[in-house]
Amino acid sequence: TLHLEAMSIFDMGNKLLENIRKVNFTGASGQVQFDASGDLIHPAYDIINIIRNGMRTVGFWSNYSGLLSTISPEALYSKPPNTSLANQHLYDVIWPGETAQRPRGWVFPSNAKELKIGVPNRFSFKEFVTEDNGTGSIKGYCIDVFTQALSLLPYPVSYKFIPFGSGTENPNYDKLIHMVESNEFDAAIGDIAITMSRTVTIDFTQPFIETGLVILAPVKKHIKTSWAFLQPFTLEMWCVTGLFFLIVGVVVWVLEHRINEDFRGPPSQQIITIFWFSFSTLFFAHRENTMSSSGRGVLIIWLFVVLIIVSSYTASLTSILTVQQLDTSIKGIDDLKSSNDPIGFQVGSFAQDYMVKELNISRSRLRALSSPQEYAEALKLGPKEGGVMAIVDERPYVELFLSTYCKIAVAGTDFTSRGW
Incomplete structure (x- = not known):
């Protein structure tokens, strides 16, 4: 029913191809002419910006320069080719919403998988990170740093904070690290010390708080007399x-x-x-x-x-x-190691294992303290009345503690070594 017998065979294909290669005219897209190999001579394109029902030209592209440019290709043919990326630019593009600001990207759909981020629910030094008992929101310096860094990304990230710990005492940070390692959490945010043992299993960002272990000790004021x-x-x-x-x-x-x-x-x-x-x-x-x-x-x-x-x-x-003269009876870590008096540390801190494994201090001498109030009370009592001779903690917590409590000072210098 197609009557194929009525079709004839065209056997002048080579003749047609030869005529096409001899084409030389100016059309809607510019000059149309082919070289000996059959490729267009100086092919070029307009880069157009579609704005609702209209459009505007924002630049050109040609294989002569191989770059995007606001200069027409015909003007470039009379000049030597310049493939420098410094010359590549277009006019401003008007994006949807009538704005010249480049979009950040697509928004995650409502059913996207959220990142589960573990956050320590601290009992003491809540200025760093903790859960607000009134609103249930997570707040603190570490959270502020995270949200500010997230705003610099060129795309949105869907996440939710999951508190780790009861809030009645500082959580164990090694357990938090293990939950990230086992994929119970996708990440963790907080005042987490970067130690060698922890970097074996998980990755850390660059630290944003200057840290180091220091010694807190009570100070004595020199009494001024007539002598x-x-x-x-x-x-x-x-x-x-x-x-x-x-x-x-x-x-x-x-x-x-x-x-x-x-x-x-x-x-x-x-x-x-x-x-x-x-x-x-x-x-x-x-x-x-x-x-x-x-x-x-x-x-x-x-x-x-x-x-x-x-x-x-x-x-x-x-x-x-x-000048008011203040002095401590402890000059450095050597005084702690040579003594037999109790030493305090913060609950959940790696300082406990550090003193036992790195400094060879007996574990029986260590006393766990959970709040700044306990810090001050233990140092005030002293080792003879059930307190401690000194407290070993990380510098950020110590600086926050000293901003409130007086008659206590840092003794010696930072003493972290291996494994930090």
């Missing part, structure tokens, strides 16, 4: 200084009494002269002349020593009388 002028030097220093005054007086007397009338007289007068001469040098008020070269050499050296002593004493006394 404060004796505090710049210890008793041993006072004794040694007085002894040197007498020795110098005797040495100068031995060198001068044979040739100097000022160092002669009855024995009692000579003893008084020795004492008077030596101590008068403290105020550079000695009146006896030295005549021998040896005596003058000894006196010059001694006066230089006296200048150093007087300057040091003056500076120390000024500091004592004008």
